[in-house]
Amino acid sequence: MQAKKELTRRQEAALLALMDGTNLSLVEVARKISVHESTLWRWMHRDEAFMRAYRDLRRVAVEHGVARLQGLLAKAIETLERNLDTGNRPAEVRTAATIIRQAVEGVDVWDTEQRLSAVEEKLQLRKGGQHG
Numbered sequence: 001m002q003a004k005k006e007l008t009r010r011q012e013a014a015l016l017a018l019m020d021g022t023n024l025s026l027v028e029v030a031r032k033i034s035v036h037e038s039t040l041w042r043w044m045h046r047d048e049a050f051m052r053a054y055r056d057l058r059r060v061a062v063e064h065g066v067a068r069l070q071g072l073l074a075k076a077i078e079t080l081e082r083n084l085d086t087g088n089r090p091a092e093v094r095t096a097a098t099i100i101r102q103a104v105e106g107v108d109v110w111d112t113e114q115r116l117s118a119v120e121e122k123l124q125l126r127k128g129g130q131h132g
């Protein structure tokens with residue numbers, strides 16, 4: 001079994017810069033952490049440990065975002081209820097509907113992820129039970 005490769009401090013800095021929410025370009029991220037842009041590109045496309053860490057960070061960010069949207073669900077429903085018969089505030093109602101749709105889609109994504117994880121686990125168990 002191969003040990004997981006540790007990320008360098010520059011790679012960790014790159015991950016932080018990529019995830020800091022300021023939407024820096026790759027050139028700006030590379031400049032910020034003092035590496036050549038081709039190095040950053042290589043990490044993002046060829047370095048398995050870096051790619052895995054970046055995917056994991058993005059997944060966590062999305063999960064936090066979905067949780068925040070779901071936290072707004074009750075307020076969005078109240079907004080819809082308040083505006084069902086008034087004919088006013090169409091933008092507010094569209095926003096509320098969007099929040100509800102996104103919250104429901106978030107649950108669907110998590111359900112799909114759980115089913116996929118279960119399938120992957122079964123496949124790993126089968127692989128582990130086979131002898132080469």
